Amino acid sequence: MFVKLFQAAESGIFYVTRLCFQTITRNERFTFMKIAALFFIMLFSLSANAQQIDTFNTGDLEALLDSKSDTVYVVNFWATWCAPCIREIDYFEELHRQGDPLLKVLLINLDFPNQVEGRVKPFMREHDLTATVVNMTEMDYDRWIPVVHNEWTGAIPATLIFNKKRKKFIGTEVAREELFKAVQAFNSKQ
Amino acid sequence: MRKLFLLSGILLGLSIAVSAQLEPGDQAVPFTLKNVDGKMVSLSDYEDEKGVILVFTCNPCPFAKAYEQRIVQLHEDYAAAGYPVVAVNPNDDMVSPDDTFEKMKARAADRDYPFPYLKDEAQEVYKAYGATRTPHIFVLNNDDGTFKVAYIGAIDNNAMNARSVTEKYVEDAIEALENGNQPDPAKVRAIGCTIKTRS
Numbered sequence: 001m002f003v004k005l006f007q008a009a010e011s012g013i014f015y016v017t018r019l020c021f022q023t024i025t026r027n028e029r030f031t032f033m034k035i036a037a038l039f040f041i042m043l044f045s046l047s048a049n050a051q052q053i054d055t056f057n058t059g060d061l062e063a064l065l066d067s068k069s070d071t072v073y074v075v076n077f078w079a080t081w082c083a084p085c086i087r088e089i090d091y092f093e094e095l096h097r098q099g100d101p102l103l104k105v106l107l108i109n110l111d112f113p114n115q116v117e118g119r120v121k122p123f124m125r126e127h128d129l130t131a132t133v134v135n136m137t138e139m140d141y142d143r144w145i146p147v148v149h150n151e152w153t154g155a156i157p158a159t160l161i162f163n164k165k166r167k168k169f170i171g172t173e174v175a176r177e178e179l180f181k182a183v184q185a186f187n188s189k190q
Numbered sequence: 191m192r193k194l195f196l197l198s199g200i201l202l203g204l205s206i207a208v209s210a211q212l213e214p215g216d217q218a219v220p221f222t223l224k225n226v227d228g229k230m231v232s233l234s235d236y237e238d239e240k241g242v243i244l245v246f247t248c249n250p251c252p253f254a255k256a257y258e259q260r261i262v263q264l265h266e267d268y269a270a271a272g273y274p275v276v277a278v279n280p281n282d283d284m285v286s287p288d289d290t291f292e293k294m295k296a297r298a299a300d301r302d303y304p305f306p307y308l309k310d311e312a313q314e315v316y317k318a319y320g321a322t323r324t325p326h327i328f329v330l331n332n333d334d335g336t337f338k339v340a341y342i343g344a345i346d347n348n349a350m351n352a353r354s355v356t357e358k359y360v361e362d363a364i365e366a367l368e369n370g371n372q373p374d375p376a377k378v379r380a381i382g383c384t385i386k387t388r389s
Contacts, residue, residue: 081252082383112252112350139348140356141381153322155384 211320240272343378
């Protein structure tokens with residue numbers, strides 16, 4: 001849908017530019033081009049910030065944990081109201097931005113679903129989060145907490161690093177070095 | 191030899207920490223804590239009741255907020271039947287500044303709490319009970335003058351939406367007690383924020 005909108009805007013601008021260029025001076029033309037360029041930049045930055053937060057439930061979690069691919073998954077459970085989660089969230093974003101095709105960072109957000117628009121999306125903008133964020137909609141937590149790890153009490157932050165062979169669960173706030181080391185261990189043992 | 195002492199000391203410490211968690215069937219731990227009205231409230235003040243719904247909760251936690259109205263409702267539904275709510279705020283207000291005594295008073299007044307809202311200033315009561323979350327419920331049963339833990343855990347199985355609840359654990363526990371049975375389940379995972387403490 002966004003692509004279509006983009007195309008429409010593009011052709012519209014092209015049309016308007018052509019019209020204007022016939023009647024305006026060179027100086028004005030230059031100004032207009034600057035405005036047009038600015039508009040494009042805005043459009044692009046808008047698409048980069050367009051936040052998509054999919055919903056996530058017990059079934060999604062089971063499917064994820066059952067993954068048979070070679071990818072290393074780094075799954076972090078967090079919420080905007082959880083101070084230690086916010087302290088560590090940049091490390092996960094940093095991991096994501098390394099762009100390793102065999103590494104996938106997933107931030108499973110535990111704010112109530114009715115807080116996604118008002119709290120979670122603004123938080124993502126503020127912290128410039130580009131890693132995938134999903135919102136847990138399964139409210140019977142007792143159904144899915146044991147699915148993640150049998151040692152987990154449900155306290156956040158919590159992090160699960162896994163691939164098809166093994167799992168590492170971290171049930172506390174994690175330091176940057178500890179996180180990167182843990183991920184590195186998965187990469188080297190593959 | 192010294193190392194051995196140290197090791198056994200650590201092990202002993204661990205086992206004490208573990209045994210501090212109350213389990214269903216255990217005797218409840220007596221307490222006396224300051225209420226938002228400035229008066230002291232003790233568990234023994236309730237000796238004429240059939241039981242007590244002891245709720246560890248706090249001001250800012252989203253789960254505590256989501257359950258707040260349901261906690262008030264529990265009191266309204268069960269106080270007259272002999273199971274009043276007693277709420278205890280276990281958070282250290284240095285770590286959680288929204289849980290100061292003043293802010294507890296404001297919240298209790300603002301929301302018209304029909305039950306006492308006590309401050310666990312020394313953070314000893316929640317530890318004695320083994321509460322880990324806000325909210326964390328302990329249904330106590332008055333067994334011939336001795337309070338015993340009958341149920342530990344969540345209020346129900348949907349924190350966000352009371353209308354989507356399919357398991358009303360606390361209500362079912364009281365129902366069981368009223369019928370002379372032990373609650374089943376007697377222990378359910380409590381869902382909420384961690385209790386804030388200075389480590």
